[in-house]
Amino acid sequence: MREISYSEAIREAMCEEMRRDPNVYLMGEDVAVFGGVWGVSEGMLDEFGPDRVRDTPISEAAIIGAGLGSAMKGMRPIVEIMFGDFLMCAGDQIVNQVAKARFMSGGKARVPLTIRVTSGAPGSAAAQHSQSPESWFMNVPGLKIAVPATPADAKGLLKSAVRGTDPVLFFEHKMLYSESGPVPEDTDFTVPFGKAAIVQAGSDMTVIGVNVMVKKALEAAEILAGEGISVEVVDPRTLVPLDRATLIQSVAKTSRVVIAHEAHRRSGPAAEIAAVLAEEAIEFLDGPIMRVGARNVPIPYSPVLENYVLPGTEDIVNAVRMLI
C-alpha cells in the first residue's frame, strides 16, 4: 500500500469529499491562498476555487457560528481553527450553539459541521499555542471528538466526520503532520467513530495512547520488550464516542493499564477513561490505573522546561515499571 503523510491524508480526505459533494466547503484563516499554515490545504484553492475554499478574517466565533448557520441551511462545512488554544475564542458558539442546536430544537436542526483544529505542542510555541484541549470538550454533550494518530485514521475519520450529520471536533496533532503511513486509495474508505484500534498486541500491560502518545507508547513497548514485558498498545481513535468494549477487553486480557496523552494530567482524557475502566473493569485490574499526561502547569517556552512538563516515552516506561 502507498504511504503518505498525515497532512496529505487529511488533504486527500477533504478533496475527495469536496469532489463528491458540492455542499462541502472549507473555510478558515489562511486556508486558501496560504494553503493552511501547516500546509494541509495546499492546492485546494486552485482545484475548488474561492467560493469553496475561503480565507476568513481572524474571527473564530464567526467562523464556527457561520459554519453552524450554513450547515443548518444545507451546506456541509469544514471549518478550520488554526490552533486548538483558539477554540476558546469561539467558546459560546461551540459549547452553547453548535453542540446543543440539534437537541434544543427537538432534534430538528441539522448540524453536519466538521471543525478541524490542531492540537499539541510543536516545540517552543509556549503556553497559548501548545495545548491539547480535547477533554475540555468531552464534557459537552452533543459534540463528537476524533483524535487520529495515523495517516490512515486521519483520512478515514475525517471522511466519516464530513459524511456524518453531527458536529465533530477533529483534532490533528501538529507533530503528526509529517509522519507517513499506509493509506488506502479507495475514495470510499472511512473509519467509523467509536472503534478503537489494537495497534500492537501484547499480554502483560495495556497502554492506551491518545494521538501523539501512540507513537511514544510503541517506543516504550520496544524498550519494555527488552525487559521481557509484553505491552499491548491501544488507540481509542475517537474520545466521543469512546469504544469502551475494546478498552475493557484489552484490560481483561492484561490486567494492568497505563493511559497516556499530551493533555494536562488533571481531568485530561485519561481521567474519563480511567473512571470508565474503574467502573466496568475493576475485576480485571491487578493494580491502579496509571495516567501519563503533561504536568499541571502551562506549557513553558524554553525547551528544557517544556521537555520537563510534556510527557514522553520515558514517562510511559516508568509508569509501566511501577505497575509490574
Place this chain on the structure above:
Amino acid sequence: MDKDKLTNHSPEMLSTLFRRMTLVRQFELRAIEERRRGLIPGFIHSCVGQEATAVGACAALSQEDAITSTHRGHGHLLGKGGDPKFMMAELAGRSTGYCLGRGGSLHIADFDLGILGANGIVGGGFPVAVGAGLAFQMRGEPSVALAFFGDGAINEGSFHEAANLAGLWNLPVIFFCENNLYGEGTPQDMQTPIADLALRAEGYGFPGTIVDGNDVIAVYESVLSARSRAMSGNGPTLIEAKTYRFRGHYEGDPQVYRRPGELELWKARDPVPAFRARMLEANICDEAELDEIETSVQAQLDEAVAFAAASPVPAVEEALEGVYADTHRGLVF
C-alpha cells in the same frame, strides 16, 4: 410612495399586521398569566411593547428567509408564522411543542418557517445568521437572513465578528436591532458610549438606518428596503428600531433600574392601540372588524392554552433523543 403611509399597502396586509400585533400582545399576556398559574415552568422574557418591531420586520420576509431570534423572541416567532398552539405547548414543556418540550421559550425553532432558533445567549445568533446568509449566497438562493438583537447584544464580540464578515463577503444579512433602552437591568446609556447604534454599521462597510420601532409600517418598509438591497447583491444593512419594553427583563423582575416617567411616556405611544387608531382613521377597518380580529385572537389563544394543557409531557427516555443524528448504538452517552 409616501414613506410610512398606510395607503402604500393593501388592506389585507394592514389587517394581517394588526392581527399579528394583537396576537403577539395577547400571547405574551396570556403566557405571563399561565406562568403564574403553573402551566409554564420556565422564565418568560416578554416583548410587550415591542410588537411593531417583531411583526413589521417579519412581515417583510418570505417563508424561506431565515431569522435568528433572542431570549425575547415570542414576537419574532409568531411574526414569522409560528403557531401559538405549538409555542404554548413548548413553553409548557409538552411533547407537542415546537422542540418537543426539550428547549422551552429560549430555544424555539422551526426550520420550515425559517426560524433558526431563539437563543438563551445574548449575541449567540449573529454568527448563525451570517452562516445562513452565506449558505444562501453560495447556493444562489434568493433569500435573506435577519438577525434580531437588542441594544445589549450589540456589545458582544460576536456582533463585531459577524458584522465584519457579513460586510466583507457582502452577505444577504439584515442586522435588526430592537433598541428598547435596556440591556437586562442596565440602561443603554450606561452600556454604550453612543446613543444611535446604527452608527456602528459604517465601520463594517454597510449602511445603518434608524427607524421608529413603534410604527409597524415604518419598520415593515425599512426591512423591505434592506431585503431588496440584499437581494440585489448589495449586502447587509443594520436597522436600529427605537422601541421600549413595557415589562421587566423577565416576569418577576422588580425593575428597580427603570428611569422615572419613562414608562408612561412610552405607553402613550403603545404600538398596538396606535396602529389600531391609524387603521380606523384611514378607514381600513371599522370598529366591528377590529373587534372581530381581537375576539378571534382571544379564541386562538384559548385554543392554544387548552392544547398545551391537554398535551402529554414527554416520556423521560426522550431526554436521550435528538442529541445526535447517530448515537453509535448509544455509545455517545
